[in-house]
Structures are given as structure tokens and as C-alpha cells.
Amino acid sequence: MYALAIHGGAGVPPKDKMTAEEQAALLAALARCLEVGETILRDGGTALDAATRAVCELEDEPLFNAGRGAVFNANGEHEMDAAVMQGQDRRAGAVAGIFGPRNPVQVARAVLEQTDQVFLIGPNALDVARSAGVPFEGKDYFFTQKRWDMLQETMKLRKVGQESDDPARRHGTVGAVALDLYGNLSAATSTGGMTAKAPGRVGDTPCIGAGTFADNETCAVSATGYGEIFLQRTAAYEIAARMKYAKQDLIPAATYVVQKDLAPRGGSGGVIAVDRLGNIATPFNCNGMYRATVREGGIPSVAVY
Amino acid sequence: MYALAIHGGAGVPPKDKMTAEEQAALLAALARCLEVGETILRDGGTALDAATRAVCELEDEPLFNAGRGAVFNANGEHEMDAAVMQGQDRRAGAVAGIFGPRNPVQVARAVLEQTDQVFLIGPNALDVARSAGVPFEGKDYFFTQKRWDMLQETMKLRKVGQESDDPARRHGTVGAVALDLYGNLSAATSTGGMTAKAPGRVGDTPCIGAGTFADNETCAVSATGYGEIFLQRTAAYEIAARMKYAKQDLIPAATYVVQKDLAPRGGSGGVIAVDRLGNIATPFNCNGMYRATVREGGIPSVAVY
Numbered sequence: 001m002y003a004l005a006i007h008g009g010a011g012v013p014p015k016d017k018m019t020a021e022e023q024a025a026l027l028a029a030l031a032r033c034l035e036v037g038e039t040i041l042r043d044g045g046t047a048l049d050a051a052t053r054a055v056c057e058l059e060d061e062p063l064f065n066a067g068r069g070a071v072f073n074a075n076g077e078h079e080m081d082a083a084v085m086q087g088q089d090r091r092a093g094a095v096a097g098i099f100g101p102r103n104p105v106q107v108a109r110a111v112l113e114q115t116d117q118v119f120l121i122g123p124n125a126l127d128v129a130r131s132a133g134v135p136f137e138g139k140d141y142f143f144t145q146k147r148w149d150m151l152q153e154t155m156k157l158r159k160v161g162q163e164s165d166d167p168a169r170r171h172g173t174v175g176a177v178a179l180d181l182y183g184n185l186s187a188a189t190s191t192g193g194m195t196a197k198a199p200g201r202v203g204d205t206p207c208i209g210a211g212t213f214a215d216n217e218t219c220a221v222s223a224t225g226y227g228e229i230f231l232q233r234t235a236a237y238e239i240a241a242r243m244k245y246a247k248q249d250l251i252p253a254a255t256y257v258v259q260k261d262l263a264p265r266g267g268s269g270g271v272i273a274v275d276r277l278g279n280i281a282t283p284f285n286c287n288g289m290y291r292a293t294v295r296e297g298g299i300p301s302v303a304v305y
Numbered sequence: 306m307y308a309l310a311i312h313g314g315a316g317v318p319p320k321d322k323m324t325a326e327e328q329a330a331l332l333a334a335l336a337r338c339l340e341v342g343e344t345i346l347r348d349g350g351t352a353l354d355a356a357t358r359a360v361c362e363l364e365d366e367p368l369f370n371a372g373r374g375a376v377f378n379a380n381g382e383h384e385m386d387a388a389v390m391q392g393q394d395r396r397a398g399a400v401a402g403i404f405g406p407r408n409p410v411q412v413a414r415a416v417l418e419q420t421d422q423v424f425l426i427g428p429n430a431l432d433v434a435r436s437a438g439v440p441f442e443g444k445d446y447f448f449t450q451k452r453w454d455m456l457q458e459t460m461k462l463r464k465v466g467q468e469s470d471d472p473a474r475r476h477g478t479v480g481a482v483a484l485d486l487y488g489n490l491s492a493a494t495s496t497g498g499m500t501a502k503a504p505g506r507v508g509d510t511p512c513i514g515a516g517t518f519a520d521n522e523t524c525a526v527s528a529t530g531y532g533e534i535f536l537q538r539t540a541a542y543e544i545a546a547r548m549k550y551a552k553q554d555l556i557p558a559a560t561y562v563v564q565k566d567l568a569p570r571g572g573s574g575g576v577i578a579v580d581r582l583g584n585i586a587t588p589f590n591c592n593g594m595y596r597a598t599v600r601e602g603g604i605p606s607v608a609v610y
Contacts, residue, residue, distance in 0.1 A: 090537040090538065091537060092537055097426050116503075116533065117506045117507075118532075118533045118536045119507040119512070120503070120505045120507065121507055122426075122427075122504060123504070124504040124505035125505055198420065198422055198425070198429055199428070200428065200429035200430055201422045201424070201429075203424070207513065207514075207515075208512065208515065208536050208539065209515065209539035213539075228422060228423045231397065231423045231513050232395040232396060232513065234514035234539065234542045237514060237542055237546075238546075241549075242550065244546075245547065245549075245550030
């Protein structure tokens with residue numbers, strides 16, 4: 001049995017503000033990214049490979065807030081965070097605040113596989129990326145007009161003491177969780193953060209147990225949402241702890257954390273999670289979450305609302 | 306009831322390598338730092354104040370690896386991480402990789418109290434420190450000959466493919482956990498990291514749920530040890546999860562995590578933890594941990610081995 005779930009972020013534009021064309025483009029992109037990951041699992045690849053590759057595809061797609069298409073911080077710059085974790089031994093790799101590597105998730109993976117560290121920031125994270133042969137890109141590659149316009153609008157609102165109420169501006173992250181044919185779980189997450197975020201702000205994405213988590217004993221989780229609350233609630237690990245100690249199943253555990261733990265505290269967003277039986281949970285507490293799921297022998301499912 | 310525990314790091318020199326004079330100086334420093342925190346609690350101050358102030362004292366003391374006396378990274382520089390968390394609402398503040406502020410824990414506190422973020426890195430973390438009026442110091446202030454010599458020795462060993470077997474070189478962190486008269490818990494942790502660490506390496510200290518955690522429902526925890534393993538195991542929150550979901554008491558929960566979860570995986574180190582009843586746990590799985598504890602009406606206890 002293999003299983004794969006991916007997300008392109010929670011908090012989406014209202015239905016009436018998305019054209020049928022836009023929605024079709026998003027669904028097609030999700031289906032394509034899912035297919036890349038599923039092919040790896042079907043061919044006997046590892047959960048870590050499938051999750052990493054699916055996230056690379058999501059990063060390469062400018063529709064989503066990670067890699068190409070990442071949002072701008074308050075200084076008009078990109079600062080990206082990413083993490084990967086494998087469930088068989090809970091080894092993990094994470095980076096925060098990086099700019100340059102085309103696929104931040106590949107840098108997180110290089111930290112996992114090629115260093116003794118778990119979490120790297122600053123120039124050394126980029127050195128690790130270079131040593132690992134991760135391709136770099138310039139500002140032009142990462143620039144998208146849509147994100148730039150979002151930043152200008154957000155800054156204009158902020159000047160008059162307002163914050164945008166568009167949740168899609170608040171968060172937006174991509175991620176994947178996978179179960180492979182060998183029974184191993186893995187999670188990968190990557191983000192540009194929040195539009196107009198404070199420079200140097202680190203969200204939940206690269207923090208193991210908050211935005212990214214994997215343990216064969218319980219589940220693999222990738223989160224997307226208002227990162228500060230996810231950090232305070234150790235959101236991803238909370239789901240695993242409920243499974244491990246309260247003997248809850250994946251879907252009720254993930255649903256509880258998203259709806260009862262995060263939502264009442266302003267932690268808008270969602271998670272994707274998979275357990276070793278191939279169960280998949282995709283709860284969210286806002287108007288939508290770009291997501292796609294597939295299980296061995298099943299038909300891929302793609303959804304926004 | 307109030308209660309306070311502090312640590313000056315796990316992994317200490319072997320007994321026969323510490324003179325009676327050195328040991329006396331360490332015990333006196335711990336007693337002094339504990340007293341600073343206890344005075345705040347006795348006078349009706351908050352757990353957050355007591356934990357923060359106790360950690361400031363530990364940072365100011367060059368005997369411990371945080372603030373003044375922080376170890377050097379592989380580039381011969383200081384990069385400091387710190388975090389604080391309060392149990393009543395789980396709000397937290399954290400910084401990583403900073404240099405300049407005399408008391409990194411005060412910067413973490415400023416992130417908690419004066420920003421909308423939880424975790425900041427880079428120049429903006431220093432801007433927040435300046436805005437909060439946190440004093441800055443130069444390289445001379447943070448330099449200690451002992452840490453410099455440790456770096457040279459470690460680098461010399463590394464050149465011939467060896468790593469130092471002195472656990473005190475591997476880790477060293479300071480922290481405090483407190484219960485105040487209002488029933489609130491708080492935790493604070495600060496570190497210079499590992500001697501000769503890779504530049505940009507972030508350990509467990511600033512990661513909420515790994516090295517620092519507080520929740521009135523369960524406990525406050527400050528960890529010290531081989532940070533990568535503590536990150537993988539979400540060590541601090543694991544203790545809270547055992548209390549919350551497996552209904553374990555603080556001391557067995559903390560002891561299990563340190564002895565059975567971390568130790569077998571190479572996660573040498575320890576934690577200090579306090580619950581809302583004022584129970585205190587100080588388990589460690591290496592040869593010693595600088596620590597001191599006190600409960601309302603009790604006699605302070607200070608120990609190394």
C-alpha cells in the first residue's frame with residue numbers, strides 16, 4: 001500500500017473571486033504535482049523521494065507560495081523556509097530564511113542527508129545547497145507580478161492601520177506526506193511565508209513538530225496556516241501524540257487539532273496527514289485548502305474548497 | 306506555591322578533572338542565579354519574569370555556555386539561540402543565530418511581548434532587541450579564553466578526523482522553569498550552541514516543543530543536550546504529551562523521555578521541568594548537569610553530578 005497527499009496552502013480566494021479558468025489551472029497543477037509523487041511511489045521509490053519531488057513540483061509552480069511564486073516580505077524580498085522528515089528514524093532537515101536555491105526543499109533534504117545538523121540558517125545553508133548541487137536562481141526567476149501586487153496592496157492597507165482580510169495573503173505553503181511500499185512515512189513542507197511578513201520571521205514550516213513531522217509509529221504531517229499559532233500548539237506533533245498516547249485514529253486526531261485546538265485560537269489553516277495504514281486526513285478550518293490525494297489502486301482526488 | 310529550577314547545561318567535566326575550587330565556583334554561581342529568580346517569585350513576580358531574569362544571570366556568568374561565555378562556532382564566532390514561553394496562553398518568543406545583545410533571552414522575550422511573531426532570525430531580531438532597549442556588547446565582552454581554547458582543541462582534533470569526547474563541548478545551555486504564585490508556568494532557555502558547531506546551526510533551544518516549552522495544563526520544560534536528537538524527538542513537548550494523554554506524572558514522564566527516548570538514540574543531555582503543583586524534575590542521562598531547584602518554603606538545592 002502506498003499513499004500520498006499534497007497541499008498548495010490553506011486559505012484560498014472566495015469562490016466568487018476565482019474564475020473557472022483559474023480554478024481549472026490550480027486543479028491541473030495539483031494533479032500534475034501529485035502524479036509526479038505517485039509515480040515515484042508506484043515505481044517502488046521511497047516516501048522521502050516522493051514527498052520531496054512532489055514539493056519540488058509545487059515549488060516550481062508559480063501558483064503556489066513556495067519556491068517560484070513565493071510571497072514577498074515587508075522589505076520586498078523573498079525568504080524561504082523548508083523541512084523534510086523521514087519516519088523510520090525521525091531524521092530531519094530544515095532551513096529558514098534562505099534565498100537563491102530553486103527548490104528550498106532540496107536544501108532541507110541536503111541538510112538531512114549530507115550534514116550532522118537538523119536545522120540550518122544563513123550563508124552556511126546556502127553552502128550546503130551548493131555542495132549538494134542544488135540549482136540556484138536569481139531574483140527574476142522568483143518574481144511574480146501577482147505576489148508583488150499583493151505586497152503593494154498589503155503595505156498600502158498597513159499604512160492606514162489595516163491588515164488584509166484575505167486569508168490567502170496570510171498563509172500559503174506547500175507540502176506533501178507519503179507512505180511508501182516499505183511502510184515508511186515522510187513529510188516535506190516549503191513556504192515563502194506570509195505576504196509582507198517581518199524580515200527574519202520563521203514560521204512553523206521548518207520547525208520539526210510544528211509544521212512538519214513524520215514518525216512511522218504514528219503519522220506524517222505537513223501543515224499550512226497561521227504559523228505562529230501552529231508553533232505555539234506544536235501542531236504537527238500534537239496529532240501524533242494523540243495517536244500515540246490517546247490511541248486516536250489519524251482522521252479524528254488531525255481533525256480535532258485543526259478544528260478544536262488551532263481554530264479557536266486564531267490558528268487558521270489546515271494539515272495533510274497520512275498514517276502507516278494509508279489513511280489520509282486533510283482537515284482545514286478556513287474556506288479552502290489546495291489539496292490532492294491518492295492511494296494505491298485508487299483514483300486521485302483534487303480539491304480546493 | 307512557587308517553584309523554580311535552573312540549569313547551566315548537561316554534560317560536565319569528569320569529577321577528577323574539576324578542582325574543588327572550580328566546583329565551588331559553579332555551585333555558588335548556580336545558587337546566586339537561583340536566588341535572583343526565587344526573589345522575584347517570593348515577591349509575587351511572574352513565572353515569566355523569574356525564568357527570564359534567572360536566565361539573564363546565567364547568561365552573564367562566563368562559567369556557562371550562553372551570553373557571556375558562549376562557545377565559539379567553527380568560524381570562531383558566537384551565534385546564540387534563545388526562547389521563552391508562558392504557560393497561560395502558550396505565547397512564545399525565540400531567536401536564533403544572533404550576536405550582539407548581552408542577554409539573548411531578553412531578545413526572545415521582546416519577540417514574545419513586542420512583536421506578532423514567535424521566531425525571528427537575522428538583522429530584524431537585532432532591530433527588535435534595539436527597539437526593546439536590550440543592551441548590546443562587543444566581541445571582547447563575549448570572549449572567554451577557556452571557550453577559545455576549547456575551540457582550538459576541537460578544531461585540532463577535527464583536522465585528524467576525531468571529535469572530542471568531552472560532553473561539555475558537545476552541549477551546554479542554560480535555562481529556567483518556574484511556577485509562580487498565580488499558577489502560571491514559564492520556561493526560558495539560552496545557548497551558545499556546541500563548540501565548533503557549523504555556522505548557522507540551530508539547535509533545539511529556540512524550537513518551541515523541542516528545547517523550550519510551557520503550558521499551564523502540563524508543565525514547563527527547558528532542555529540541554531545534543532540538540533539534533535532533541536529536535537527529532539520533540540523532546541520538551543513529548544514530556545507534556547505524556548502528562549496530557551498518558552496521564553503520567555511529571556517526574557516519570559520527564560525521566561522516561563530523557564532515559565528511554567533520548568539516551569538510546571544518542572540524545573545525551575537532560576531537562577529541567579516543573580508542573581503546576583510545583584513538582585520539579587531534573588533528569589539527565591550523562592555524567593552531570595549543573596542545576597539548582599527551590600520550592601516555596603524549602604531549602605535551595607544545588608548540584609552538578
